Amino acid sequence: MQRRNFIQATLASMPVIATTGKLSTFRNQKGFKVNAGKDRFDQPIKYRGVNPNDVKISSKDTDRQLTVLEYVGFEKIGPPLHVHFDQDEIFYVVEGEYLFQLDTERMTLKAGDTIFLPRAVPHTWLQLSDKGKLVYFLQPSGQMEEFFKKMNELQGPPTPELIQQIHQAHGMKVVGPPITL
Known part of the structure; x- marks a missing residue:
């Protein structure tokens, strides 16, 4: 009976022990500024x-809790319909016009508009204007920075199988084609 009480008391105290530690060493404690048109680490x-997709706040700054990116689009393109298994996304349109799809619903967003895309719900977007700019947030961060770097390393257009493989390796899945007009 004493052993059982000891085990129960130990298990009950584990959450308290886990939450009393110091902040992770991966959290930036100093703060910083990222200039307009620049990437956080000067690695655009x-x-x-073609289209700059700059890291403004890195997962490395926030113990993988938040990533903020700025996308400047010079093409009327967008990603395939996909899901993030563990990340919510928030997009704020700074400039231009975009068509967003959340599950089966489509919405047009213009400068000043914001959209919340919950995890595990299929979504995509298409830039409608000749030029556009988005600021978007991923919470928690996941592996988006690594995903974009991996995609950027590819030589030539990837096969659909390779696209799916890279998405899945970074916590996502392609579930349909990009939006077309």
Whole structure:
């Protein structure tokens, strides 16, 4: 009986012990500024080799709790319909016009509009204007920075199988094609 009480008391105290530790060493404690048109680490990522997709706040700054990116689009393109298994996304349209799809619903967003895309719900977007700019947030971070870097390393257009493989390796799944008009 004493052993049982000891085990129960130990298990009951584990959450208290786990939450009393110091902040992770991966959390930035100093704060910082990222200049307009710049990437947090001066390592800009080009979406499809053309469109800047700059990290403003890195998962490395927030113990993987938040990532903030700024996308500048010079093409009327967007990603395939996909789901994030563990991340919510929030998009804020700074410039231009975009068509977003959340599950089966489509919504047009213009400068100043915001959309919340919950995890595990299929979504995509298409830039409608000649130029556009988005600021978007991923919470928790997941592996988006690594995903974009991996996609940026590809030489030539990837096969659908390779696209799916890279998505799945980074906590996502492609579930349909991009939006077309």
